[in-house]
Amino acid sequence: MDLFSADEHDLIVELMNMGVGRAAHALSQLVNDEVLLSVPRLEFISVPEAQQAFRKDLPPFLAGVMQDFEGFINGRAALLFPEARSLELVNAMIGEDLSADEITELEHETLAELGNILLNHCLATLANQLKQQVQTDIPQAFSISADELPGTLNLYQSDSENTLVMLVQIDFSLRNSALRGYLAFIIDLRSADAFVTALRAYLAELL
Amino acid sequence: MQNFSEQSGSCLSNILDNLDCTDLLHSLDGGVLLLDAQCRIIFCNRWFSRHTGLKEASMLGKTLPELYPEQLPLPLQDALETGCRQRMGRILSYQLHKRLLPLQRRTPRGELQPLHQSILIKPLSQSELTLVQCLDITNAVKREQHLRAGERILKLERTVLELIATGDALDNVLNEICNTVEQLIPHAPSAIMLLDDERELLHIKSAPSLPSAFMQREPGLNINTAATTCTRAVQTRALAITADIHQDDSWQPRREMAQRLQMAACWAQPIIAAFDEVIGVFACYPQTPHSPNEFERQLLQRMAHLAAIAMERHRRVERIRFLAMHDPLTGLPNRSLLNEHLGRNLRRAHREGNQFALMFIDLDGFKQINDQHGHDAGDDLLSVLGSRMTEQLRGTDTCARIGGDEFVVMLETVHSVDSATQVAEKILSCLSAPVQRGQQQLKVSASIGIAIYPDDGTSADALLTGADDAMYQAKAKGKNCWYRFN
Amino acid sequence: MMITKPLSLLLVDDSRIARLSLKRQLQALGLEMSLLEADSADSAETLLQTATPDIALIDFNMPGRDGLQLAEGLKQSHPHMRMALVTANIQDALAKRAQALGMAFLPKPTTAEQLSAFIQQEK
Secondary structure (H helix, E strand, O other), X not given: OOOOOHHHHHHHHHXXXXXXXXXXXXXXXXXXXXXXXXXXXXXXXXXXXXXXXXXXXXXXXXXXXEEEEEEOOOEEEEEEEEHXXXXXXXXXXXXXXXXXXXXXXXXXXXXXXHHHXXXXXXXXXXXXXOOOOEEEOOOEEEEEEHHHXXXXXXXXXXXXXXXXXXXXXXXXXXXXXXXXXXXEEEEEHHHHHHHHHHHHHHHHHHO | OHHHHHHHHHHHHHHHHHOOHHHHHHHOOOEEEEEXXXXXXXXXXXXXXXXXXXXXXXXXXXXXXXXXXXXXXXXXXXXXXXXXXXXXXXEEOXXXXXXXXXXXXXXXXXXXXXXXXXXXXXXXXXXXOEEEEEEEOHHHHHHHHHHHHHHHHHHHHHXXXXXXXXXXXXXXXXXXXXXXXXXXXXXXXXXXXXXXXXXXXXXXXXXOOOOHHHHOOOOOEEOOOOOOHHHHHHHHOOOEEEOOHHHOHXXXXXXXXXXXXXXXXXXXXXXXXXXXXXXXEEEEOOOOOOOOXXXXXXXXXXXXXXXXXXXXXXXXXXXXXXXXXXXXXOOOEOHHHXXXXXXXXXXHHHHHOXXXXXXXXXXXXXXXXXXXXXXXXXXXXXXXXXXXXXXXXXXXXXXXEOOOOEEEEEEEEEOOHHHHHHHHHHHHHHHHOOEEEOOEEEOOEEEEEEEEEOOOOOOHHHHHHHHHHHHHHHXXXXXXXXXXXX | OOOOOOEEEEEEXXXXXXXXXXXXXXXXXXXXXXXXXXXOHHHHHHHHOOOOOOEEEEEOOOOOOOHHHHHHHHHHHOOOOEEEEEEOOOOHHHHHHHHHOOOEEEEOOOOXXXXXXXXXXXX
């Protein structure tokens, strides 16, 4: 999708990088340990491409956290993990070395907070740096099969012509646990104009 | 169908329009606060007043940090700020924030206890307000703790079983069992005590977290005369509990020690082996007076069972080792064990500059006993003479049977040749005293060859050959005498 | 009389936008300086074979080798070059590792004050 120029793309990556870096800082203070997050890999794709990518790249069972946002851009953001690994991450965060068979109520909440911190920092950095406003809803954790993902992310319901998916791949390492997760931002394109305008305004000041 | 849902839809909105929202929020089983953009409370439901003990009126217009100055954790304050001012939805989970709001709840028994909670902060669309929801997750925490504890026991059980399976030393295994329990029941040192062979005294076998003074506190608890929690566990073959040592008269003689070691309670679980035999006690000494809960009871039971498995395996291994190293007829060490002892003693004597003695003993006239009275009589005779010889020796000396009527005695240390020959004299006389077997009187004598380390040899071979040669000299000299190798 | 040579700076960041915004902030300081740019650890090392800047501002999170790995090598090869790690990842653990390499630690987005304080500090 050529909606964004190379510079605009670069700017979004840099802003994501900043958001992720701050999230890492916030998380490290929570767990009293260093949290390493990789350089995010960013991709803009259409809804059908997203469905294909999910089917291809993601494991059959997923755990994740999603959060709706509205403001200068509207949509739904999600953090996705392979289900089994998400438990490892939660255990690493709370300093447990046990491998439970199933994710419990409390672990769902912990995962929700982890996603909450990451998604909030990404969205807030994006908005603040672009001098815009965004509001987020409370996060919801879920465990689903990959087939259910498009439904959960609202990909069917929304007008797919007018929906853009920003997919961000990111590697976590925490204590002895290292895993790959995805951030997916399902953006309502009707609000993308504001997004592009904000990006251009930022770049105009630089260039 | 569509008609119906349209109808019911409009019906529902009618009902909702007429509902008092405030009433609804007050009836919720969970805390609800509405905050304005400056984080000030503009609504608080009844649940909240009930669990804070504060009147609604006293909370309105205040922020939470104002209500609880310097009591709120930073992440909560930060989340409230980002929620109200920056409109970011937040969740604060219990596992990452064990302390959030200082709320309390009443147990069914009426006691106040801290309320485990998670908090949701939701900026409301189309308004400046932020909804703060406080969820009581005490029950979920309990379920989780249960689950975790169960997993942890399983995992530790596996570790201990692996130690047992790989033949780790018994002490290590028992220490590991104590460590396991101490991890799961913090602030409660534990100990494993075993009954001695006479089944009278309980000896402490393992207590990794208790000072060594406790290990050596006394010769052992007499299970027939001392009435303590541990002896009660042996007698009743069931968990014995002293919830408060200072309220329990049976602890009177040991109260001072308990105080010194900060023992406030004692829980004793009998260790029961095969054939329902009580072989010891697993004891746990919490530092605050209380009784074990269901989980702790289960843990004690399972760990005592593990201790029983470890003990039985150890006994079996010991038994096999004993059989491999002893002569089945007399119960005396065999040639292998003699070689082991001899090797060890050589190294020691070399290191410490000691003298020691080796005696080769061969019975005179044993073949005739066999021929005249049969092999059973010969066997009985050997058995009696074996124990007679052992009686002449110190515990540290060795008397081994290395062949039909051949024995080797090793005196662990001797100060002079004389002291060795004195023992030889005693052995000669004890062996030549007749043995009564029913109507029969069996009588033999012995020839003894003596070799002294280091004068007569400094290796096992040299000493054994020397003593053997000397024994033949004694035979040649007319039997029933000893001869020193030269 | 002292002759002031223009300051020479190297910016290492995989993001062109990040380098641009850093450049803009540096220029706003009104100092005479020459700027070199590299978009990865590898290209920075290639540049440094011929140039010897006074100061290097290095991003931490880059594809390939990260900023600390780069700095480790540069500490040996360019012991007189002052270095700062510029990163949005402001964890203490990272700051400590940067300090251990003798680097300054500048949180992203950088402020003009922090940049000028680092650049103009006494050598």
